[in-house]
Amino acid sequence: MIVTINGNERSRYPELIDQMHVLRKEVFHERLKWDVEIKGDWEIDKFDDYDPLYLLSLDDAGYVRGALRLLPTTGPNMLRDVFHCLLPAGEIIESPVIWESSRFCVSLRDRDGNRSLSNLNTATAEIIAAMGEVGVLAGLSNIVTVYDHFLRRIISRAGCDETLVGGPVDIGGVKTYAGMFKVDEYDLEQFKLRWGLEGDLINHQEPRVIGAAA
Amino acid sequence: MDNSVNRLLHHLLDELQNISQSGDTPPNKVNSDQYLLDSILSCYGLENLAYITTDPFSLESRDPIYKVTYSSEWQEFYLRTDAENHDPAVIYGLREIVPFEWRNVELYDPAQLAFLNVASDFGLGENGFSIPIRDRFGARALVSMTISLNDQKWEKYSRRYRSELVNIAYLLHERFSPKCNSSIEEKYIGEDLTAREIESLQWTALGKTSEETAIILGLSKRSVNFHVNNAKLKLDTVTRSHAVARASALGLILPVL
Structure with a gap:
């Protein structure tokens, strides 16, 4: 199941947000050994302060098993503010119809601590499809992402076509790339069919209660 | 449609x-x-x-x-x-x-x-x-x-x-x-500066007089003054130091540390 959380409402979902940051530490710090900021059990950086949109994949028991973060490229984002060295000199990606995804991570184990390939696959497919749905809702043409070889392989194995727009560049000992994905409703439907995903993934949530929280 | x-x-x-x-x-x-x-x-x-x-x-x-x-x-x-x-x-x-x-x-x-x-x-x-x-x-x-x-x-x-x-x-x-x-x-300010104007301004920023700049660039002193004055106008500034400051702020010349 997918849950979307708007960054400015993080405090309303303390458990899910906690599980996401713990998973991110496990994946990026411990497993992939990226040079990321660690605070206690969490991996968290300044882009989490810019009210991103989080997509979380929950398992049947309601625990976070995968996550991804989306930011518009017109505002602060990683590719422009941190990884501009990935793009040819002087080039920037800044468009109202291109967003950036970052911190895509999926747990390799299920809740009982067993390695679970089906968990990994379902979470990956679910998050990619949800990202496509957000793209359609937001009228996007593309989503750009900064990733390493390992993530690239996961995403391409899931059946996503990317166009390499930058890299590889060695950043902190990690071969880093920038890739561009097309947002296309037809491709999205095909992708969901292939993975047996039915209905809207991000629209099932209860209507937003505003005013009550303000 | x-x-x-x-x-x-x-x-x-x-x-x-x-x-x-x-x-x-x-x-x-x-x-x-x-x-x-x-x-x-x-x-x-x-x-x-x-x-x-x-x-x-x-x-x-x-x-x-x-x-x-x-x-x-x-x-x-x-x-x-x-x-x-x-x-x-x-x-x-x-x-x-x-x-x-x-x-x-x-x-x-x-x-x-x-x-x-x-x-x-x-x-x-x-x-x-x-x-x-x-x-x-x-x-x-x-x-x-x-x-x-x-x-x-x-x-x-x-x-x-x-x-x-x-x-x-x-x-x-x-x-x-x-x-x-x-x-x-x-973004438009200063975009029309020529290479000569930028060069002259860069040496001015480094404290060179028009005479010294002229020797460095192999130009006459008059030409250097001409270029610097043009740059002043194009940058919408009134003095040399004003022009240097703005050109530096706009990234047209290297800042002097």
Whole structure:
């Protein structure tokens, strides 16, 4: 199941947000050994302060098993503010119809601590499809992402076509790339069919209660 | 149909470009802003268009900036009652990321519900749609559109034009936000400096006199003075040090540490 959380409402979902940051530490710090900021059990950086949109994949028991973060490229984002060295000199990606995804991570184990390939696959497919749905809702043409070889392989194995727009560049000992994905409703439907995903993934949530929280 | 809309849009954007480069005086700018909004309305068959931004960096004015096509009665009512405090599109929208349809927002606050009732009395269109914007300066804005289409037609319409409307929303922000606007103007300053003018200015920045610069560049002292004076004019500055400071701030010459 997918849950979307708007960054400015993080405090309303303390458990899910906690599980996401713990998973991110496990994946990026411990497993992939990226040079990321660690605070206690969490991996968290300044882009989490810019009210991103989080997509979380929950398992049947309601625990976070995968996550991804989306930011518009017109505002602060990683590719422009941190990884501009990935793009040819002087080039920037800044468009109202291109967003950036970052911190895509999926747990390799299920809740009982067993390695679970089906968990990994379902979470990956679910998050990619949800990202496509957000793209359609937001009228996007593309989503750009900064990733390493390992993530690239996961995403391409899931059946996503990317166009390499930058890299590889060695950043902190990690071969880093920038890739561009097309947002296309037809491709999205095909992708969901292939993975047996039915209905809207991000629209099932209860209507937003505003005013009550303000 | 798609093509004609695209053509219209491009025409509009060209015109917008001309307007922003012609350095209009404020009253003309107000008119051209209104013209731009009205053209978008007719181009896309919208009922109303509203732009609002809050600039986190502007200390002197905490008031948001508005550009709207709503009726003057509605605008008057809005300003008189400080309605942005109860306007759900604004309260909700400035915090949002993903464009949203008003009908999907569920309200519980009585003040906001009352606001919507008044709004519908003013006849603001059946379906509303808001596009949140974030820019590179950290400012946020919201472009809202209303249209008189029933849900089914609106569904089709929105599918087809969403991307274009998102692009337009951002263009409006670039034009109306004070920060974006001033940075666009700054970009033009000094862009026409020649290589000689930049070189002469660079040596001036390093403390060289015109005579010394002339020797270094293999020019006459007169030529160096000529280049520096041209640079002064193009940078809209009055003294050499003023010109050096601005050229350095604009990144045209290397800063002297």
